[in-house]
Amino acid sequence: MHQSLVENVFNSYLLVDIAYFKDRNSAELLNDLNVDIGNINKVCDNTVFFVITQLVSCLGGIAGLFIIDYRLSLLVFLFFPLKYFTVRFFSDQREKKMGQLLEKNTVFGHWFGDALNAIRDVRLFGLQKKMQQEVAGHVFGVADSQRQLNILQSMNLCSEVFLMHSMEVLLLLVGAYFILDKTLTLGSLFAFISYSMQVLEPISATLNLKFMFSGIIPSATRYFQLLDHTRQAQEFSGSAPVEQINSVEFKNVSFSYGENRVLNKANFVVQKGDKVAVIGANGSGKSTLFTLIERLAVPDEGQVLINGITAASFDLQKYRAAFAAVGQDSFLLNRTVEENVCMGSLCEAKNINDALARAGLRDLAFDDIVGENGKQISSGQRQKILFARALLRNTEWFLFDEITSNMDSEAARNLFGVLHDELKDKTVIMIVHDMKLLTHFDYILEVGRDCKVRMHQSYEATTVAETGSFVAAG
Ligand SMILES: Nc1ncnc2c1ncn2[C@@H]1O[C@H](COP(=O)(O)OP(=O)(O)OP(=O)(O)O)[C@@H](O)[C@H]1O
Numbered sequence: 001m002h003q004s005l006v007e008n009v010f011n012s013y014l015l016v017d018i019a020y021f022k023d024r025n026s027a028e029l030l031n032d033l034n035v036d037i038g039n040i041n042k043v044c045d046n047t048v049f050f051v052i053t054q055l056v057s058c059l060g061g062i063a064g065l066f067i068i069d070y071r072l073s074l075l076v077f078l079f080f081p082l083k084y085f086t087v088r089f090f091s092d093q094r095e096k097k098m099g100q101l102l103e104k105n106t107v108f109g110h111w112f113g114d115a116l117n118a119i120r121d122v123r124l125f126g127l128q129k130k131m132q133q134e135v136a137g138h139v140f141g142v143a144d145s146q147r148q149l150n151i152l153q154s155m156n157l158c159s160e161v162f163l164m165h166s167m168e169v170l171l172l173l174v175g176a177y178f179i180l181d182k183t184l185t186l187g188s189l190f191a192f193i194s195y196s197m198q199v200l201e202p203i204s205a206t207l208n209l210k211f212m213f214s215g216i217i218p219s220a221t222r223y224f225q226l227l228d229h230t231r232q233a234q235e236f237s238g239s240a241p242v243e244q245i246n247s248v249e250f251k252n253v254s255f256s257y258g259e260n261r262v263l264n265k266a267n268f269v270v271q272k273g274d275k276v277a278v279i280g281a282n283g284s285g286k287s288t289l290f291t292l293i294e295r296l297a298v299p300d301e302g303q304v305l306i307n308g309i310t311a312a313s314f315d316l317q318k319y320r321a322a323f324a325a326v327g328q329d330s331f332l333l334n335r336t337v338e339e340n341v342c343m344g345s346l347c348e349a350k351n352i353n354d355a356l357a358r359a360g361l362r363d364l365a366f367d368d369i370v371g372e373n374g375k376q377i378s379s380g381q382r383q384k385i386l387f388a389r390a391l392l393r394n395t396e397w398f399l400f401d402e403i404t405s406n407m408d409s410e411a412a413r414n415l416f417g418v419l420h421d422e423l424k425d426k427t428v429i430m431i432v433h434d435m436k437l438l439t440h441f442d443y444i445l446e447v448g449r450d451c452k453v454r455m456h457q458s459y460e461a462t463t464v465a466e467t468g469s470f471v472a473a474g
């Protein structure tokens with residue numbers, strides 16, 4: 001069960017809308033996964049099955065009680081509602097507290113991942129003390145919630161013992177009265193009490209299952225929410241085959257991240273073979289354009305059209321395979337150069353060599369490990385690997401997001417050489433900040449701070465290269 005739950009969660013991560021990861025990091029997700037699956041697994045705890053088998057045997061005990069004395073039996077039945085309501089009270093409390101514990105654990109996991117990612121800067125800026133205080137605060141918060149849960153567990157147990165003993169005392173008192181009244185013998189009373197305990201214990205244990213499940217429900221809810229979220233995200237994949245892409249068009253596309261409007265009725269068309277530079281201030285929405293083309297997000301309004309047909313109608317995997325994209329935050333796996341370039345495809349050594357040479361990457365061997373997201377190589381080398389990866393994909397459409405930002409001038413020159421040579425007939429949409437590069441392109445797509453997108457002809461590029469702004473907004 002544990003294995004299949006982990007696999008289900010990971011499979012969901014592969015399918016769920018990319019926005020799901022927007023404010024979650026890997027340490028937090030792994031932490032949540034372990035906590036939730038550990039909790040859900042308690043459903044298979046042996047005690048659950050033990051209680052169920054005991055319950056069957058106690059039915060016989062109830063019949064026995066009625067045979068000995070029906071009046072005392074009615075008294076025993078008083079126990080059930082009392083136990084039910086106390087368990088319900090403690091279960092509600094526990095579910096609430098468990099929810100709080102999960103929340104604190106998630107926040108702690110997020111903080112932990114964030115702190116470790118920033119460990120270099122934490123040291124450089126001397127934030128160790130602050131981090132120590134913060135970790136102590138998080139650990140205390142989690143431990144405090146755990147302690148409250150333990151107290152609730154003890155209180156539930158104490159209430160059970162109290163109820164059982166009270167019932168025993170009540171039976172003794174009422175039984176003594178019946179003995180004095182000569183309607184019950186002493187032997188029958190003790191037989192009744194010993195039988196009744198055999199009945200009360202399994203019933204109590206059964207009602208306690210509610211208490212046990214109250215500790216599982218918050219984790220199970222989170223788990224099923226993820227599966228639901230995944231099912232909804234999958235609805236966006238159509239089934240139309242992807243043949244040749246002749247045009248990508250944004251038609252009245254508006255898009256926001258929450259309240260933050262990024263694009264407002266964006267309209268433009270890129271035709272096959274065009275070389276388009278995308279420019280705009282930081283945060284204006286350039287990378288978001290790529291996110292929408294790659295169908296990692298869906299427009300709030302309007303449509304992204306491929307050959308005039310809505311992009312959502314195409315088979316998602318085949319659609320994405322039609323683009324070779326290098327994102328600003330494209331990730332390198334902690335594997336070899338070769339694996340990072342081929343990305344799961346079977347590729348011949350000669351082709352890898354060609355791609356690496358065209359990307360200008362000479363100083364790394366095929367089997368060099370690059371480290372997590374290229375931590376063991378330089379930023380420029382990282383970009384060259386990403387460029388080689390895109391070239392090897394051998395598609396007609398290329399999306400490059402600031403691909404030259406860390407490249408040296410020779411590497412950048414080399415890249416534009418490839419753009420005008422090997423990629424001469426391909427479509428390239430490239431986000432750039434260096435206005436001098438605009439002369440390499442046929443069109444310039446300007447993403448404005450006003451959330452509008454404007455397409456400019458290439459001749460205007462010369463003006464921009466010289467002055468940094470357009471003569472006329474087209
Ligand atoms: N995953 C996200 N969640 C929430 N807001 C986001 C997310 N990604 C981007 N944004 C916001 O959307 C806006 C546009 O971001 P985008 O990354 O598209 O800008 P950009 O033009 O590529 O900027 P830059 O030149 O700095 O790369 C910004 O205001 C940014 O804060």
Ligand SMILES: [Mg+2]
Pocket residue numbers: 286287288328401
């Ligand atoms: Mg960007």
